[in-house]
Amino acid sequence: MLDTYTLANLKGVGDKQLEKLHKLGLFSVQDLLFHLPLRYQDKTRLTPLSDIFIGQEAQVEGEIFSQQLTRGRKNSLLVKLHSADGGLLTLRFFHFHFRQAQQFVRGKTLRVFGEVRSGPNGYEMVHPAYQFIDPQDPPPLEQTLTPTYPTTEGFGQASLLKLIKQALVLLKQYPLDELLPKEQALAHQLPGLNRALFILHAPQPDDDLHLIKQFKHPAQQRLILEELISHQIGLQQLRQLEKSRLAPSLPPSRLANSLIASLPFALTHAQQRVLQEIRSDLSRHHPMQRLVQGDVGSGKTVVAALAAIQAAEAGYQVAVMAPTEILAEQHKQAFEEWLQPLGIETAWLNGKMKAAEKRYMLAKIESGEAKVVMGTHALFQEAVNFNQLGLVIIDEQHRFGVHQRLSLQQKGQKIVLEGEAPPTDSPDRDVLPQFKALEETEAQLAQGANEHRKSESNTEMRQNRLSEMHPHQLIMTATPIPRTLAMTAYGDLDLSIIDELPPGRKAIETAVLNNSKRFEVMEHLYAKCQQGVQAYWVCPLIEESELLHAQAAEVTANQFTERWPDLRVGLIHGRLKGEQKALVMDAFKKHELDLLVATTVIEVGVNVPNASLMIIENAERLGLAQLHQLRGRVGRGDKQSHCVLLYQPPLSETGKARLNIMRETTDGFRIAEEDLKIRGPGEILGTRQTGGLQFRIADLRRDAEWIAAAQQAAENIVAHHSALAEALQNRWIGHKIEYQHA
Structure with missing residues (x-):
């Protein structure tokens, strides 16, 4: 069996090589087989020198007719080839040894492989692979395409290729088990696993290289589907694990209905639908695991507050966690406004509290007096002990690491003693x-x-x-996540979408202007403020920088006050203390300030309905999601709101596309789809820092079409083929399984 062979069994693998292989995530011979090439080189044919073209990767042969050393800022060795068909090519080497240069003797014949570029004197190849050959007895051409693998420092392509060839020999002797049910591969007309691996490690000249380069070859699709299925199996198992755990059953809330009746606005149909889904979850005896998506201004906060009231009225505590102090402060103000008239005690924690105030808050939390506790990452601290935590609400979850989220959830785990079992009429009693x-x-x-x-x-x-009793968990995000990505990143969660804005909200009009219009925009802003409008001016930097063409927030604030002394200007950025930020924000809310000059710290959580003008400077430096979040700070009242995106030319193609999307639409989900194309899933979800969504072969942007099929197949495998589910997990996730199920 293949699994009895370790990497140490392969020729050429010692302790040092083993360490380097581990850096590549390779721990077994099977791992080697699934370490697929990044690209391929076609050395199975020769291209006549007269037929080459710019951008082509080609293998050619030619005779050396000159060699020279050019001196300048970078010394380079130029070797010129010609062929009988009249073709010409220059080889350029920037890094070379004089003995290497002496080898290029006029009249010798070279076989060369590289990318054709345009040079000062015609076609060039820079640092190509080459070998001297005897034109009367040339070496045979390669029989298969030559793979190029991901590697690491000190472990070159040749060494890795030798090991993979050994692994392929073992694969012929000991084929890997086919773990997908036959109907899955047949339904999509895909090859078997072993054949797919042989094709991808050693494609034949007649294989469709174009399809392989696009990752559309059936052999690649076979592996992509299997990896996505294994990932979905993990999510299905997480979902089952949560449903097997105990949680407090929280009955419908009278106080929540009182709050709804007292609100100066009516809940939208989308809010009512999502609230009903949450209420239903909270009434059950296993933990709610629900993700609520809602575009900026859709009213997620009041839905979260109503869920918190349901838990608090049932005698349990609620933790409300936000990624920034400004957003946490916004939640504090909103929750206190809604909850305190109902007699629900709240508490507040942040990392900059004075010792005495912190001790007071911690005592309120530990005693259970404080029913709803709001804060930032300070809620993770060991000193925070909840009396009876029944619900965890996490805002903008993708900004927290996985371990942080789990540590907060674990604070709510409570031992249930005899007599505290859920009541016999529980609908879930029989399945738990x-x-x-x-x-x-x-x-x-x-x-x-x-x-x-x-x-x-x-x-x-x-x-x-x-x-153990586990708290319910409600996760919110104002960053719309494309459906395919949500199915993959949050497949273990139930998904609710608030896809309706409150009535009366007008679409924000967006303009994109060259930075040369900056002073005209400032004058327009001043005129609007004179008419009672409040405005934001967002700058990417806090201080002036000679390296970046970006106006700093401090400089901009000074420019406004010097030019228009009667304009009431506030300044807010990440270096201000929490109390200072709160004072500035409070003054802006009370309309004691006309203009708030800020860095991107106001990206989420700021809600000032009277503010209807947003200027974002150097908008080309910000991502789509960030631009959308910033623009969402306006358009929260009944006034027509405007957003101006100032950019510093020249714009890259990506920059142009990004700003055009912002001008064309305010639909957060369309913007999220475009953002996925531009940035990729790792950056959107923050998983580059948190360790999630690491695929060997699959790519969520490229392979989105397979996700629904993978999810359906995973449900079938988990339900009917438990042995296959475990084997697939071991094959594709291996040592990560324990982490995934933590």
């Missing part, structure tokens, strides 16, 4: 193994009589009756 275990233990105790209660076995049975 914990309930069955509790019932079995009850029966055993009933049979025991008095002397049995005193025995060691009785003690053991009492310990068996202990079970």
